[in-house]
Structure formats: structure tokens, C-alpha cells
Amino acid sequence: MQNFKENLIEAIEKIEKSRISVDRHRIVRLVAVSKYSSSQEIQALYECGQRAFGENKVQDLTQKSKTLESLPLEWHFIGNLQSNKINALLALKPFMFHSLHSLELALQLQKRLERESLTLKALLQINSAKESTKSGVMPEIALETYHQILEECPNIKLCGLMSIGAHSSHSKLIQSSFETTHALFEKLQRFGANTLSMGMSGDFELAIKCGSNCVRLGSILFK
Ligand SMILES: *Cc1c(COP(=O)(O)O)cnc(C)c1O
DSSP, rough: THHHHHHHHHHHHHHHHHHHHSSSSSSEEEEEEEEOOOOOHHHHHTTTTOOOESSHHHHHHHHHHTTTSSSOOOEEEESEEEEGGGGHHHHEEEOOOEEEHHHHHHHHHHHHHHHTTOEEEEEEEEOTTTTTTTSOOHHHHHHHHHHHHHHHOEEEEEEEEOOOOSSSSSSHHHHHHHHHHHHHHHHHHTOOOOEEOOOTTTHHHHHHHTOSSSSEOOTTTTT
């Protein structure tokens, strides 16, 4: 835990360096992914200045947000959401849901949101490298799906796209998966898309160079 401050400063410096190399006007948000970290570790990183945290399991988010409810944290949900966990997630009123992976899930969310008179900020997850192990909509149908959700799900406030870089050791492949998502994002900006969530500990500098304005970092912060 004593390294958290250094880890955070180092990550922010790398984010800034990548950002400035491509775009002086963009602001890149940092979501600290705390899925492998304890509430005490989250609190320690908060005390170093970090506010936004991401979890990928509804149960963990429930438990950690309750333990830390006295702190002004901003919670992001970044995991695969199962239908039977929708109510539990909505009850937590997360700041943003990054991993909306299908129209079906959007319609289910819309029904519950409408019933509870709630809204939810969300990003459409793109399976940009077309990997069977990942969820998300295929790039070919992404624009159509985005527009369908905008039309049919008024309680979902779509803010942009999310993607996980290709699972590869070849940076060209990872870059190409980021570029695919960025090209879709550019087409959606005039429809209100303003957040492009791409980049994890191993590839966030590349993601920022490809247009990301929100990185999700876990292991390099909590080491
Ligand atoms: C775990 C996870 C991250 C963070 O991964 P690190 O490699 O630890 O930075 C980011 N995004 C998602 C969707 C994750 O599940």
C-alpha cells in the first residue's frame, strides 16, 4: 500500500505523456479497477487522490460500496452483467455502466429503469477483435445497435463506447482493435457520444494514442 502514491503518479504521468503526444485538448479519465483489491486498499488509493473506481462483479460492488459509503467515490461497473443482477446493480446507482453488451440487455435494463424512474449512464461494449471469449457487439452492427438503444431505451443515457484491446502480444493487432472502436466512436460523436473507454494496464498508452479518453487500470495501480 505504501507504493500506491508512486503508482498513481507514475500512471498519471504516462497517461499525460501519451495524451500530449496526440492531443493537447483531450482530458483522459482514470478509473482505478479495484476488482482484486480490498476496501482498505481502495481507501488507501482514495487518500492518494483517486476518486473513480471500477468493479466487475455486482456482489463485490455492493459489498465495497457499502463498506466505503462515507467516502465520495465514483463507482463504475465494468463487468458482464447477468439479468438476475440487474436490480442489485441499479440499487447501487453506479456512476457509469461500461459494459452494455447487447440490445437485449439494454431492453431489460430499460424496463427496470422505467419502472423505478431511474436513468443509467452506459457505454456500448464493442467486441472489436471479434473474440469468442469476449462479450460486446460486433463492429458491423455497432452503429445500428447504438441507434436502436438511443431510440428504444430513453432511460439509458448512452455516452459512448467501451472495448477491451485484442488479446495478443502483437501490438499491431491490439492497435487495430482500438482503431476499429475509435472509428465507430467518431461516427457517434454527433449523436452525443463523448466517452471512449479503452486501455488497461498493459495497453493504455496505445489506447490513448488511438483516441481513448477513459482508461481502466487495475494491476499497475494496486501493486
Ligand atoms: C480487470 C479489468 C481491467 C483492469 O485490468 P488491468 O490489466 O489489471 O489493468 C480493465 N477493464 C476490465 C473490463 C477489466 O475486467
